[in-house]
Amino acid sequence: MKAMLAGAEPEDRELLALARDGDRAAFARLVEQHYDFIYRVAWRWCGRKADAEDIAQEVCVRLGKSVRGFRGEGRFTTWLYQLTLNAARDHGRKLSRESARTWAYAVHALSDAAAEPEPEDAVDRLWDAVRLLPPKQCEAVLLVYGEGLTHEAASDVMGCAEATVSWHIHEAKKRLKTLMSQAGED
Template identity: 30%
Template sequence: MLEKDLIKKCQQGDVAAFEELIASYQKKVYTIAYRYMGRKEEAEDLAQEAFIKVFKSIKGFRGESSFQTWLYHVVSNVCRDALRKNSRRAEDSLDCAVTTEKGEIKREVPDWSLSPELVFENKELGEFLQSMINQLSPEYKTVIIMREIQDMSYEEIANELNCSLGTVKSRLNRARKSLRDKIEGSKELNNINHRLSKQKEGN
């Protein structure tokens, strides 16, 4: 069944159609939530919360954007609300060690010394990157995820955050620099690079 037909059925309250509609988006929605929150359990809860919100509000979907864009907008809002609620606790723990779960990398992070293929495929590297993202402020984390994970344009980010294009570009540049500084200042990256180099030599 075509997506537009599934959406019409969902708007009539068809739960089975909704389950079919979201099946192909579940992994991506979880990934977005995990990149925001950095904890498996919280990401799962927020992904579920986002899907519930989508089901309840899908009658208002008018097709002015793609369903995917609309869905990711809902997910981002749910996650940003959670970040705001946890902002004090997050600020207190920015410099603390973070326990991360294994995950996959969707896009290249600028200025890494490894090839994008290794970044994407290596779970250890993905875990390290998530720990670095977790240390960013909510403001920086949001723009990094929107641009690098959700692949949103500058214009889309500006509309989403209700700010100017110049503000988005400036904030993203600062966020990238902050992330890059954290990565380059970490001894763990050198250890990972060394292990990956050994793996390549052994192949």
């Protein structure tokens, strides 16, 4: 069992082994240890507390259903990033079916919010703009700038080449510059 969980962080190995064998207390402890991480990634993805809570709850459910499938080939947190981003994407698709957002509306909303910005407001508006990027660009920015991952680590999470992550970041910066300048931001 330990060989299969070699990719897990040392403090998670025992909990993972027990959770995989059906130990509910170990699973609860694993979720407790990683819930803030899951919520933080979900919040950066969607920017709304209620949606982040829904996504985090969905990740916990998915984790319960799939913990036995974790083979330890990569780091547990990398696998958890993937699980969280998949749940966030699914949540976003559900929301987009329920109500459409347009680029022009977003630019208008960002410009309306631009009056006398406080530093935190500017950061919030920037993350709002990041969330409007195409999904892969948003993920790359979220992982590299929001979570502090290297391009290499982000490529593991996203399942693509490191150069592809760099390209997504480059394209995201160009789009953000355009979006923020249209909204009157620097």
